[in-house]
């Protein structure tokens with residue numbers, strides 16, 4: 469008998485230049501040999517210089533996207549990206565609770581590297597109270613972790629405390645992406661806290677490049693793809709960290725400023 473090919477779902481915004489958002493998620497699913505389905509939540513007009521416009525999709529349309537997928541496909545893992553405001557978060561929460569869409573990776577997208585706001589500040593509470601408790605894994609970057617844990621992060625001990633606070637909010641597993649904005653840093657260190665209580669640091673070389681659009685999306689999408697294939701959480705996180713690092717290291721020239729990372733980089737080391 470034929471078995472179902474692994475299928476994953478991205479619930480995210482479209483980024484018109486293809487470097488981040490849903491496009492980065494689908495590139496990653498494809499590269500990790502997982503079929504990618506998509507629930508589009510919003511669309512942004514942008515390029516490698518930044519984002520210039522954004523619209524949200526209507527709630528009824530998003531409900532229909534979920535319904536059609538759930539009626540036909542066998543989604544084994546899902547991830548969220550840009551959700552814009554409380555209305556979109558609640559729409560996604562209601563649909564995720566209604567259907568069987570596998571474990572949920574929450575990438576709490578708040579702002580872009582260029583400082584464009586992708587989630588209204590009034591929606592932080594909804595994110596904390598409604599979506600984070602559903603997260604199998606949450607993948608904030610350094611700044612998102614500070615906002616959601618409501619604390620300043622000044623050193624590695626603070627990062628560990630923030631991860632614990634995010635777990636206390638209901639996320640089963642947490643990976644906080646380390647800071648990467650200093651010219652003289654040698655490594656980027658992400659901190660992982662698992663449901664079992666096990667914790668560890670993932671350290672990789674820091675790459676000096678502007679071509680880093682979509683790193684966070686790619687990390688969370690790769691975790692989702694690995695979960696869809698049946699990998700355990702720790703393996704999925706370790707593979708994703710390596711996949712992103714190799715994609716940053718092997719830069720490609722697309723766009724003139726903050727271009728996309730290279731989803732086609734050789735994966736020999738993973």
Ligand SMILES: Nc1ncnc2c1ncn2[C@@H]1O[C@H](COP(=O)(O)OP(=O)(O)OP(=O)(O)O)[C@@H](O)[C@H]1O
Pocket residue numbers: 488579580581608609610645646648656657658672673674675676677680681682683684685687709712713716
């Ligand atoms: N210049 C870099 N060199 C090495 N690793 C990096 C670099 N930039 C980001 N990373 C890694 O990429 C992953 C994503 O982290 P990042 O902080 O960029 O997420 P993000 O800010 O959400 O990204 P984005 O804004 O693209 O969504 C982490 O594993 C982080 O360590």
Ligand SMILES: Cc1ncc(COP(=O)(O)O)c(N)n1
Pocket residue numbers: 480481482483488489490512549550577579580581586680681682683684685686
């Ligand atoms: C539609 C959309 N979603 C998310 C991001 C953030 O991407 P990242 O944090 O990976 O740079 C983005 N720039 N655009």
